[in-house]
Every structure is written in structure tokens, then in C-alpha cells.
Amino acid sequence: xxxxxxxxxxxxxxxxxxxxxxxxxxxxxxxxxxxxxxxxxxxxxxxxxxxxxxxxxxxxxxxxxxxxxxxxxxxxxxxxxxxxxxxxxxxxxxxxxxxxxxxxxxxxxxxxxxxxxxxxxxxxxxxxxxxxxxxxxxxxxxxxxxx
Numbered sequence: 001x002x003x004x005x006x007x008x009x010x011x012x013x014x015x016x017x018x019x020x021x022x023x024x025x026x027x028x029x030x031x032x033x034x035x036x037x038x039x040x041x042x043x044x045x046x047x048x049x050x051x052x053x054x055x056x057x058x059x060x061x062x063x064x065x066x067x068x069x070x071x072x073x074x075x076x077x078x079x080x081x082x083x084x085x086x087x088x089x090x091x092x093x094x095x096x097x098x099x100x101x102x103x104x105x106x107x108x109x110x111x112x113x114x115x116x117x118x119x120x121x122x123x124x125x126x127x128x129x130x131x132x133x134x135x136x137x138x139x140x141x142x143x144x145x146x147x
Contacts, residue, residue, distance in 0.1 A: 009040075010082050012089035013071030013108030015047070015064060016099040026095045030088075031072060038084045039072040042092065060123040066101035071108040086111065106144050115146045 016023060029035070031042040047064050055062040072092040076082035090111065104117045115124055128146050 008077050009073055010076040010085040011071050011073035011110045012093045014093045014096050014100045015066040015105060016068045016096055017066050017101050019068050023099050030091050030095045037088045038074045039088050040074045043071045045069040060127055064105055065103050069105055070096060113144060
């Protein structure tokens with residue numbers, strides 16, 4: 001139920017290995033019933049099936065590691081509210097980090113992170129080579145640059 005038009009929001013997420021009782025407890029401690037949070041929603045997506053399998057003909061991001069993808073998101077119409085949403089989303093990420101798989105999904109991280117958070121070293125080399133060959137002037141921009 002994403003908004004039909006662009007909206008000011010902030011979000012952060014993490015990929016976790018397994019959904020265990022301690023993971024659920026940690027999630028509920030920061031975003032469960034009765035918790036004072038600015039997060040409008042917390043998503044927990046299962047990464048089974050094709051999302052979790054390598055594709056021999058796939059690209060650099062042909063699958064996602066881990067079994068579950070989480071993201072906390074909130075509406076951020078002002079800098080002050082955005083700061084609170086970012087802090088709450090970071091708190092969610094921090095609470096789940098003990099179960100993180102060590103690789104992130106770009107689309108669920110609005111917070112600045114190095115390219116190495118999203119790609120294996122060999123994939124970064126490949127992506128940078130493609131970028132340099134096809135976009136030498138840096139016309140295509142990303143929230144998470146490859147450098």
C-alpha cells in the first residue's frame with residue numbers, strides 16, 4: 001500500500017538470517033505494541049524462492065542473502081521529524097544487527113552506507129567497470145554511490 005505519489009519518508013532496514021524467537025522479541029521491543037516510535041510501518045519480508053537463489057545468468061545482484069528482509073519507514077515532512085524517523089529506523093536496524101547476514105539491500109537503506117555494504121568486492125569491481133564504460137560523466141546518480 002505504498003503512496004500513489006512521491007512522499008517524504010525515511011527508512012532503514014537489514015537482512016537477517018533466520019526468524020527466531022529472539023529476533024521477534026528484539027523487533028517487538030523497538031516497534032511492537034505500546035512502543036513510542038515514529039515508524040509508520042515495519043516490514044518483514046520472506047526471501048525464500050527465487051529471491052534467495054543465485055541465477056547463473058543473473059547480474060551482480062541476482063539474489064539476496066539471508067531469509068528475511070526488514071525495513072522500518074516513517075513519514076518525514078520536516079527536518080526535525082526526519083531526524084526522529086531516522087533515529088527510530090536506525091534503532092530497529094541496531095536491534096536486529098546481531099542476526100544480520102552482513103550484506104544489505106540498497107532499496108531498503110535510505111541511510112548512507114558504503115558500497116561494500118551492498119556488494120561483494122568482486123561485484124563492486126564489475127559494477128564500477130560497467131559504470132565507467134557506460135556513464136563516464138556520472139549522469140546516473142544513486143543514494144548509494146559505488147565509490
